[in-house]
Amino acid sequence: xxxxxxxxxxxxxxxxxxxxxxxxxxxxxxxxxxxxxxxxxxxxxxxxxxxxxxxxxxxxxxxxxxxxxxxxxxxxxxxxxxxxxxxxxxxxxxxxxxxxxxxxxxxxxxxxxxxxxxxxxxxxxxxxxxxxxxxxxxxxxxxxxxxxxxxxxxxxxxxxxxxxxxxxxxxxxxxxxxxxxxxxxxxxxxxxxxxxxxxxxxxxxxxxxxxxxxxxxxxxxxxxxxxxxxxxxxxxxxxxxxxxxxxxxxxxxxxxxxxxxxxxxxxxxxxxxxxxxxxxxxxxxxxxxxxxxxxxxxxxxxxxxxxxxxxxxxxxxxxxxxxxxxxxxxxxxxxxxxxxxxxxxxxxxxxxxxxxxxxxxxxxxxxxxxxxxxxxxxxxxxxxxxxxxxxxxxxxxxxxxx
Numbered sequence: 290x291x292x293x294x295x296x297x298x299x300x301x302x303x304x305x306x307x308x309x310x311x312x313x314x315x316x317x318x319x320x321x322x323x324x325x326x327x328x329x330x331x332x333x334x335x336x337x338x339x340x341x342x343x344x345x346x347x348x349x350x351x352x353x354x355x356x357x358x359x360x361x362x363x364x365x366x367x368x369x370x371x372x373x374x375x376x377x378x379x380x381x382x383x384x385x386x387x388x389x390x391x392x393x394x395x396x397x398x399x400x401x402x403x404x405x406x407x408x409x410x411x412x413x414x415x416x417x418x419x420x421x422x423x424x425x426x427x428x429x430x431x432x433x434x435x436x437x438x439x440x441x442x443x444x445x446x447x448x449x450x451x452x453x454x455x456x457x458x459x460x461x462x463x464x465x466x467x468x469x470x471x472x473x474x475x476x477x478x479x480x481x482x483x484x485x486x487x488x489x490x491x492x493x494x495x496x497x498x499x500x501x502x503x504x505x506x507x508x509x510x511x512x513x514x515x516x517x518x519x520x521x522x523x524x525x526x527x528x529x530x531x532x533x534x535x536x537x538x539x540x541x542x543x544x545x546x547x548x549x550x551x552x553x554x555x556x557x558x559x560x561x562x563x564x565x566x567x568x569x570x571x572x573x574x575x576x577x578x579x580x581x582x583x584x585x586x587x588x589x590x591x592x593x594x595x596x597x598x599x600x601x602x603x604x605x606x607x608x609x610x611x612x613x614x615x616x617x618x619x620x621x622x623x624x625x626x627x628x629x630x631x632x633x634x635x636x637x638x639x640x641x642x643x644x645x646x647x648x649x650x651x652x653x654x655x656x657x658x659x660x661x662x663x664x665x666x667x668x669x670x671x672x673x674x675x676x677x678x679x680x681x682x683x684x685x686x687x688x689x690x691x
Contacts, residue, residue, distance in 0.1 A: 319357030
């Protein structure tokens with residue numbers, strides 16, 4: 290057999306960063322149609338509750354559009370209904386035109402949760418779910434706390450408080466009967482799906498096979514090159530077996546080919562790609578030298594093993610690691626410069642003090658803090674401070690690496 294096409298590590302990083310909208314100089318208004326184009330190209334934006342500087346979804350969008358501000362997202366979600374909130378590998382904001390393919394997720398979650406909860410609580414849970422659905426139908430949008438407030442003093446908590454992560458509202462949301470209509474603070478507010486999702490997005494009913502095909506096509510397009518496991522994990526809707534079968538069928542039809550992708554350590558691993566990707570990679574412009582501070586949940590980093598393979602950058606969230614055992618900090622931000630992940634930084638927006646508190650900088654082995662690099666970092670910290678709504682950047686003593 291002839292050797293597989295080789296995608297060198299430099300070319301792989303170039304493809305990867307361009308596909309994740311980190312290859313070009315960041316520009317654009319970061320609102321309206323421009324913001325929608327970013328989210329469509331990424332496929333989804335992960336939502337996370339941690340807010341040391343700003344929440345993850347806002348940081349992700351800011352890294353690609355420095356003019357973006359959190360207020361620009363709300364109209365697309367809550368007024369124009371161009372986006373909806375649901376699950377991929379985690380809670381995420383998704384273009385509403387993708388909603389028909391979430392029916393696959395709804396059906397599979399309903400089957401999975403029904404089996405789990407019936408064995409856990411018997412058939413009792415169904416009546417409680419029906420009560421909550423009737424409440425929302427009659428009274429409109431609710432938060433989980435609203436149901437708790439409806440209980441009379443001394444009344445038992447009911448099914449939705451048997452386990453804090455398995456509520457009736459969550460079940461109805463996971464199975465598509467309710468949708469998130471807005472958030473208050475960071476609390477989800479639920480309403481009937483037909484009152485949240487526009488009818489044109491609810492009307493199509495693709496078959497399971499159609500959705501599997503669409504989801505896998507959309508995943509490989511956004512990833513550029515991937516194993517079947519990467520394809521399955523992108524949306525986290527299809528199974529690894531379904532993704533493997535789809536990749537094999539696409540390869541047999543000539544719509545995918547196997548290539549060898551070189552990692553940061555020089556070793557290669559086989560991946561699937563569209564025919565011609567290696568040539569396309571050579572024609573792509575070089576990645577901008579712009580320095581950017583990324584969210585730990587940035588799409589380019591959420592697959593930690595993939596990022597380590599491509600960039601040689603080992604990253605783990607240490608929120609749940611006891612402080613004395615942390616290698617870095619509670620919530621440190623990776624730093625991208627050009628096509629390299631050069632380090633990480635610990636910082637917090639202290640709005641009561643009108644400042645961005647920079648606690649510590651760590652650089653990767655072999656990376657030096659030259660005057661030019663420090664100037665680029667300082668400029669990015671000023672941009673981050675402005676984005677977080679504070680006016681000063683304050684460095685803790687000893688923040689620079691020794």
